[in-house]
Amino acid sequence: MKPSQSTNGEAIAPFLASVPEIALEDLRQRLARTRWPEREPVCDWSQGVPLSALTPLIEYWQSNYDWRRCEAMLNGFGQYRTRIDGLGIHFLHVRSVERNALPLLITHGWPGSVLEFHKIIGPLTDPVRYGASAGDAFHLVLPSLPGYGFSDKPAQTGWDALRTAKAWAELMRRLGYGRYVAQGGDWGSFVTTAMARLAPAGLCAIHLNLVLASLAPIEGEELTPAECAAAADLQRYGRHGMGYGSIQSTRPQTLGFALADSPVGQAAWIFEKFREWSDCAGDPWKIFSRDELLDNITLYWLSNSAASSARFYWETWYHDTWGNLDLSPVDLPTAATTFPKEIARPSRRQAERTYRNIIYWNEMQQGGHFAALEQPAIFVRELRDAFRQVRA
Numbered sequence: 001m002k003p004s005q006s007t008n009g010e011a012i013a014p015f016l017a018s019v020p021e022i023a024l025e026d027l028r029q030r031l032a033r034t035r036w037p038e039r040e041p042v043c044d045w046s047q048g049v050p051l052s053a054l055t056p057l058i059e060y061w062q063s064n065y066d067w068r069r070c071e072a073m074l075n076g077f078g079q080y081r082t083r084i085d086g087l088g089i090h091f092l093h094v095r096s097v098e099r100n101a102l103p104l105l106i107t108h109g110w111p112g113s114v115l116e117f118h119k120i121i122g123p124l125t126d127p128v129r130y131g132a133s134a135g136d137a138f139h140l141v142l143p144s145l146p147g148y149g150f151s152d153k154p155a156q157t158g159w160d161a162l163r164t165a166k167a168w169a170e171l172m173r174r175l176g177y178g179r180y181v182a183q184g185g186d187w188g189s190f191v192t193t194a195m196a197r198l199a200p201a202g203l204c205a206i207h208l209n210l211v212l213a214s215l216a217p218i219e220g221e222e223l224t225p226a227e228c229a230a231a232a233d234l235q236r237y238g239r240h241g242m243g244y245g246s247i248q249s250t251r252p253q254t255l256g257f258a259l260a261d262s263p264v265g266q267a268a269w270i271f272e273k274f275r276e277w278s279d280c281a282g283d284p285w286k287i288f289s290r291d292e293l294l295d296n297i298t299l300y301w302l303s304n305s306a307a308s309s310a311r312f313y314w315e316t317w318y319h320d321t322w323g324n325l326d327l328s329p330v331d332l333p334t335a336a337t338t339f340p341k342e343i344a345r346p347s348r349r350q351a352e353r354t355y356r357n358i359i360y361w362n363e364m365q366q367g368g369h370f371a372a373l374e375q376p377a378i379f380v381r382e383l384r385d386a387f388r389q390v391r392a
Contacts, residue, residue, distance in 0.1 A: 010174060015079040015090060015150065017071045019302050024067055027263055027301060031062040034264045045275070045282075049268045057271065058264055060290050067302070070115070070295040077121060081150070082174065084167045087159070090150035091143035091171065092117075096125040098137035102391055103177040104383070105141045105168060109186020109210075110248075110309055111270040112370060113149050114142045115296050119376035124383065135391070136384040141180075143171060145187060147308030149299055154308070160315040161187065165194035169203070178202050181387050185209040185371060190316060196332040205333040205359065205390045207383060209371045212325055213346040213354050230345040237343055241276065244269070248313035256307020266306055267297050277369035279341035287374050327354045335360035335386035339375075341368030360386040 039051045077092045092114050095101070104124070108116050117140075123130040124138045144151040146159040146167075168191065172180050179202050184192030189210040196206045215231045217223050223231065247255050259266045274293055275284040284293070300306060334355040338345050348361045362382060367375040 010083055012080050012082040012174065015081045017074050017079065017150065019067065019071065023302060027298075028062055030263050031058055034058065034262075036264075045272070049272045049275075054264070054268055054271065057290060057294070058267065061263075061267070061294055061298075065291065065294050065298070067295075067298050069291070070298065073118060074115075077118075079150070082171065084170050084174075085163070087146055087154060087167070088152035089143055089146070089167065089171065091141055092121075093175070094121055094125050094140040094142075096137040096139050098127075098134050100135070101125070101137035101139045102387060103141065103172065103175075103180035104138040104387070105143070105172055105180060105182040106372075107143065107164075107168065107182070107184040107188030107191045108145065108148075109184075109188050110148075110312065111273050111296070111300070112186065112373075113296050113299050114144055115292075115299060116370060116373045117142055120372050120380050120383075123376070123380045127384070132384065136388065138383070138387075139177070141172065141175065141177075143168060145191075145309070145312060147311055148305055149303055153305070154311070157315065159312070161190035161312075162194045162198075164191045165198055166200075168195060169198065169200035172202060173200075179204055181205045181207070181390065183207040183209075183383065186369065187312060187316070193326075193330060196330045196334065197328065199332055203332065205335065205387060207335040207337070207360075207386045209337050209339060209379075209382075210342060210344065210369070211336050211338065211346050211351045211355070212344075213351045214325065214327060215344065215346055215350060218353075224347065227347050227350065230347070234344050241343075244273070245313060245317060248310035249317040250314070252307055252310035252314050255310055259306030260304055263301050266301050267294075269306070270297050270300065274370065277341065277343065278374050279339065279366055279368035280374075292373065330355045331357050333357050333359045333390060337362050337364060337371070337379075337382040337386070339364045339367035339369070339371050343369060359389060362386075 040047045077094050080093050081088055081090050106117060108114060121140060125140055127136045128134050146164060147153045182192045182195055182203060189208045189212055192206050192208060193212055195203055215234055259269055278284060278287050280287040334357055352358055364378060367378060372379045
């Protein structure tokens with residue numbers, strides 16, 4: 001089926017990103033008029049992004065950053081929009097040159113976007129060109145979450161992870177994929193797990209790089225040293241790193257007024273998390289380029305999605321926190337790759353309490369929350385290995 005067609009009368013239309021120049025000029029003018037706070041009275045990141053760390057990034061954003069380069073990259077991948085359950089959904093659809101490629105749906109999270117996947121699109125869709133086997137090829141479908149990027153902003157409540165999972169299942173049906181796999185990290189893990197519980201026709205396996213499982217011991221169980229370390233890290237995150245989540249899950253609109261009006265505020269809000277959640281030893285520039293981070297930040301700014309993306313927390317996390325995860329069984333074949341700097345790192349035995357059909361499990365020695373962007377070669381290899389056994 002051609003991606004511009006539909007099986008049920010709902011059009012799938014090609015989409016080209018073309019931001020008006022006046023919006024880019026407005027951004028530059030706002031950056032030039034920034035009113036900066038005073039320098040923080042500490043010598044680390046314990047109060048947030050240091051002034052000295054943010055100012056060079058903002059100077060580059062104002063003077064040297066080129067959104068048109070990013071826009072051309074997105075348009076080169078193949079972008080589309082369709083209306084599902086009353087909401088316009090944006091997605092990248094990149095078909096492999098290999099006829100027998102396995103369709104793969106990948107869902108991003110916050111503060112990410114489909115731009116997180118720009119390094120893995122080529123190797124996954126055209127493995128031969130990148131020195132791998134044609135039998136490892138995928139057709140890729142990369143949707144933008146509701147309220148993110150070029151997807152529409154919900155005007156009514158109800159767009160949580162479960163409703164999104166149902167929309168993604170409809171998207172894959174509408175694209176004509178009768179058999180496919182799905183992958184997710186961050187909110188993508190919530191959506192992908194919800195899809196696995198729904199088990200829509202065609203979905204045959206999932207892969208997660210953030211496994212949603214309880215790290216608490218069950219009665220009579222003694223935690224291993226690795227499980228103790230993971231639990232301690234999650235507790236520290238809850239005490240010192242959850243402020244953003246508390247705000248976004250309870251007051252997304254109030255936050256939105258500030259971030260929608262200040263590009264520097266939007267940049268700091270996102271930049272902090274890319275540094276804190278990545279495996280970068282405290283230096284984000286060891287892992288990311290300025291353009292990579294600013295591409296993502298600029299997409300949030302130009303789409304004015306600070307409030308709408310935060311509302312996904314209100315919809316899903318306000319009722320479903322780490323202390324109250326949905327741990328109902330998942331019987332669909334599940335693969336998982338854990339990375340050492342991930343926020344939550346359950347062991348396999350902890351994961352098996354919820355995911356009862358784990359077909360692949362691997363624990364990496366490097367990488368963090370933004371695995372596809374931080375360690376694209378590892379991420380690609382993991383997806384190839386994880387899904388190899390479910391290929392027809």
